[in-house]
Amino acid sequence: MPLRVLLVDDVVEVRRLVRTSLRFRGGFEVVGEAADGPEAVRLASRLRPDVVVLDLDLPEIAGADLLSQVRAAAPEAKIVMPEEGGLGRLVELIESLEEDDEDDTTAAVIDLPHELSSVSRAREFVRERSAEWGIDEPLDDALLVVSELAANALTHAGSSYRVRLSATAEALRIEVDDDGAGTPEPQPLSETDEHGRGLYLVSALASSWGMGAAEGGGKRVWAELALPAPRAAGRAE
Template identity: 50%
Template sequence: MSIRVLLVDDVADVRRLVRVALRFRGGFDVIGEARAGQEAVELAAALRPDIVLLDLGLPDLAGRDVLTRIRAVAPDARVVVFTGADPEDRAYIETHTDGYVLKDAELDYLVGLLEDLGRTSAHTASAEFDADVRTVPEVRDWVRHTLERWGVTAEPDEALLVATELAANAVLHAGTSYQVRLSAAPGLLRIEGADDGAGTPEPQPFSSTAESGRGVVLVSALATSWGIETEGGPGKVTWAELSL
């Protein structure tokens, strides 16, 4: 999964220079470019980037204003300032961002910082579903749309199958409403099914006639790792991790 970056700078040559450097390093996807503060806020809200590379000297909004607005519309994004001059409120800016780089620094340093931040960030999402077998297709649709929005294209069929099995297990065996959770970082996708039912699923021996019991076997075969955890109360979380 690529690290999705929004470039914000009113100088086209600077944006082009950074874009080329990120493309040369690999593992990045520049999903948008903004020349002004309001445009940056709108793109951050619509695109939900992993990282916003932000110049403070924009023509329409002060540095602190655009930073505050981006944080409000894209709270999960990492924000790195890349600016040409120190503002008077640098201490505030540094406290509220994930990195501060002056434009006279080596470009390799900037790209390395973005790479480190991108590798430690993760997308997360969750959704609640009723204890009804008709919700299982809804889970598949939700997982598919979420992964598409995140730009996760590797192994989508395996992810959908694992999510389906975890949802079906919750409906058939727990008999309670359940939650499906996703988290994705570069190289790894984690899928969780949380319910309030008693007992834990166990892999069953192969049988050509059994109508159930094969779901956990499929999950264990597809996943890099999987397991079952309790959350200190009734119920459990069944999770599986897939390599991307």
């Protein structure tokens, strides 16, 4: 069965580009399109898509409110939020959400406890695996992203969590599964409110990020960081 996709973006040219790319790739069905927040929530509830490609900067409902409402309307859907410059890999990213990657040799997993000290263990895990795989850039960004995702699991889910790291020729992917049912809420940086700062930084650093249900229950929050072109060229040879 094709993956059922809901496209949410107020720029019609962006929706047309993604829709056309998915059609040519095959294996996808665009079941709906929305140009504003209320329509996105309505279609998510009625269509129950497998994947929602979501622009958070929409009229009427935007940002954390939109993300929470879309997830409540379609709780089983995987939500993808491409950042600026992330559109080129979007089709492959959507496809990868449903692939079985148990045989992916460039992947590693660590289970961590509900302890503040586990955040440093998560960073060390990413540092060590990246060194094994020959990834030295963007290591600083990857360490910041895994720190923020781990802290999010500790603070908002209040549970132990699992970190999964994987790499392709184009991107380094960081996933964090926890037992929480809430929706992460990225907020603009401010001098008075620290809530949501971590996910705001994740969205700024990542080429794409998103969330969905974890395999064993709870939620999964993930982010992808683009790898430099020389690495991509080397892996492709």
